[in-house]
Amino acid sequence: MRSVVLILAVLFALPTDVGPHSQRAQAPAPAEVRVRDETVESSALGKTMKYRVLLPSGYGATLRRYPVLYLLHGLAGDYTDWTTRTNLADYTRPLGLIVVMPDGGNQWYTNADDGSARYEDWLAADLPADVVKKFRTINSRYGRSIAGLSMGGYGALRIGMKRPDVYAAMWAMAPCCLNQGSPNAERAAQLEAVKTPEQARNGDRGVLVGFASAAAWSPNPDNPPLFLDLPTKNGAVVPEVIARYGANSPLAMVSQYAPNLRKYKAMVVDVGKDDTLLASIRQFDARLKQLHVPHEFSVRDGDHGSHVVSQFETKILPFFSQHLSFEQPAR
DSSP, X not given: OHHHHHHHHHHHHSOTTOSTTSTTTTOOOOOOOOEXXXXXXXXXXXXXXXXXXXXXXXXXXXXXXXXXXXXXXXXXXXXXXXXXXXXXXXXXXXXXXXXXXXXXXXXTTOBOTTSSOBHHHIIIIIHHHHHHHHSOBOOSGGGEEEEEETHHHHHHHHHHXXXXXXXXXXXXXXXXXXXXXXXXXXXXXXXXXXXXXXXXXXXXXXXXXXXXXXXXXXXXXXXXXXXXXXXXXXXXXXXXXXXXXXXXXXXXXXXXXXXXXXXXXXXXXXXXXXXXXXXXXXXHHXXXXXXXXXXXXXXXXXXXXXXXXXXXXXXXXXXXXXXXXXXXXXX
8 A cells, every 4th residue: 555655646746747748848949039139339430339130040059150241221221221121031041141230320331521420430340349249250351241232332332442351242232422523513503402401301312312422521510500511502613522522432442442352252333224323333343344353243124222122132142152251260
């Protein structure tokens, strides 16, 4: 009798959830978190900046390091654009690639002449320093790349052409504002007619581009209420301002930085055949050829944005998979 009681006591003391069909054994694994939003105190800008990171599938289950793509948004966009307006998360799922998408404001990824906004330094220094602290990246130029659309394409060229020691591959998608040395008379008159910040904010895209460019390339704290200088005044070109615009034009900069661009493993500049920027981007392509800078130039179906959507999965991401290193170099 005592032995029966002991057996029953042991049986009833066993956990009820140890079987293969128990509720605990079948509890679903936590969903993989691939999108992370981060913040960092930018010394270049003197404020907290945001960026979004898209991690490769399986990142949390390994200790391996991954190459990085720095992906820049266009004018009036922000750090969420690429994941909310495209299927980037799905496209990158099978790739062992970390995608970093920073907030670039509307400052053309440029350091303002007066030092008021150093967006180039934020992108080129503060951001990657924070990324390598928080994520397992391949810390050599062969594990880093840069790309962007429109204003972001401009930023990729501007930042990339100065830093071949940082990036190995570059893709400028429909880069804007490649040649700013000759203002359009009709557009210049339209900009001069704007007298308040509210009018500037509510203007068409050309007005937004015009004032964002002036804020980045010719800020003037002594010229209220817009606190910038336009490239024309009363219809006449202002040489000093035009010179500042020209100094920030990739078409003018490329001669100086051609030796740097020749160091890239791969470089692509593209545009949609219905894009209004087609002529200026063709001009930039011709200049690259004159300077013997190896690159690919492609004109694809679509306009300023649609040509990117159609090729992101089939062209752009495979390009980076081909030209980036997926192994940490030996020390």
